[in-house]
Amino acid sequence: MTRRGTLLALLLGLTACGEGDSGGTGPKDSGSEEDASVTVPADPYADEVVEFLPGPGAGFGQDRFPSIVLGPPVGAGLDSGSLDVLSLGKSGSITLRFTDLAVVDGPGVDLLVFENPFLISGGPAAFTERARVSVSDDGVQWFTFACAPTDAANNYPGCAGVRPVTANPAAGISATDPAVAGGDGFDLATVGLSRARYVRIQDTGTSGSAGTSAGFDLDGVAVVNGALLPVSP
Numbered sequence: 001m002t003r004r005g006t007l008l009a010l011l012l013g014l015t016a017c018g019e020g021d022s023g024g025t026g027p028k029d030s031g032s033e034e035d036a037s038v039t040v041p042a043d044p045y046a047d048e049v050v051e052f053l054p055g056p057g058a059g060f061g062q063d064r065f066p067s068i069v070l071g072p073p074v075g076a077g078l079d080s081g082s083l084d085v086l087s088l089g090k091s092g093s094i095t096l097r098f099t100d101l102a103v104v105d106g107p108g109v110d111l112l113v114f115e116n117p118f119l120i121s122g123g124p125a126a127f128t129e130r131a132r133v134s135v136s137d138d139g140v141q142w143f144t145f146a147c148a149p150t151d152a153a154n155n156y157p158g159c160a161g162v163r164p165v166t167a168n169p170a171a172g173i174s175a176t177d178p179a180v181a182g183g184d185g186f187d188l189a190t191v192g193l194s195r196a197r198y199v200r201i202q203d204t205g206t207s208g209s210a211g212t213s214a215g216f217d218l219d220g221v222a223v224v225n226g227a228l229l230p231v232s233p
Contacts (some may be wrong), residue, residue: 043174044223046070046096046199050139055203057214058089069094072175073114073219075165075182078123082165083117085217088131090209093202095139096221098231103135103196106225109178109185111135113201114219115161129207130159131216133186135196142200143191151202160184160201161216175222185224195227 008115049066065086074084088094103111117128133206134142149158156162166182167175178185188196203215 043051043100045072046221046225047099048097050095050097050198052094053092054087054217055089055092055205057209057212058087058092059212060217061086069096069218069219069220071181072169073165073166073181074169074170074223075114075168075173075219076116076118077166078119078164081118081127081217082219083116085116085219087213087217088201088203089214090207090215091203091205092215093200094218095198095200097139098197098199100231101223101226102137103188103199103223103224104227105188105194108187108224110188110223110225111196111199112167112175112178112181112183112194112222112224113160113186113188113199114165114167114175114181114183114221116217116219117161117164119164126162126164128156128162129216130156130161130166131201131218132204133160133184134200134202135186135188135191135193136198137193137195138198139198143193145186145191147204149206159204160186167222175220176224178224181222183222197229220228 036063069086076082096165113133117126119126132144132147134144136142145158148157149159162184164182167173173180199221201218
């Protein structure tokens, strides 16, 4: 369950390329009420687990589920993989929901996904377990970022689980600043979506498996550009 990232310089290149799934291009205006201003919210983390479909070899972290994936990431730095994770298992998936804010298309990276990659012997080679990331505003129509899970030569473009995580509350490193947080960044503009309230992460099935820690190990997700949602009466 530990993993991999890449060169420290690549920590700054977090914008992921993407393409819509069979749903086509996403709506540029959802029509829902929301705070039009783009802001970094006080609570930028997912609020609910909508669905968890563990694959073979899952198990690690389930004793702390669901809280283990709803709070801030607890990164262990460039050379170590955090144990504050939930293993999805081979081809397993998890769907998360934001209830008090939405991810919105703002400048650059809008969403960060944190796994526990680490550089092997100081790098540049890294141990990684990759996943595809999809987003949705209504939980029905999904848009999937392009991911090349076997393209090691180009550092698995578009996939999550590639870059080491440095964000950690104990170290005072923000999980909403792509310049310092690590993790893998995603820009809603690349899938033509202006707002997202759901995030789905699915292991690509291309990583090795061992014991109960197979597949992508999710530490957390954080909103970089967000807008507050209306409070239900």
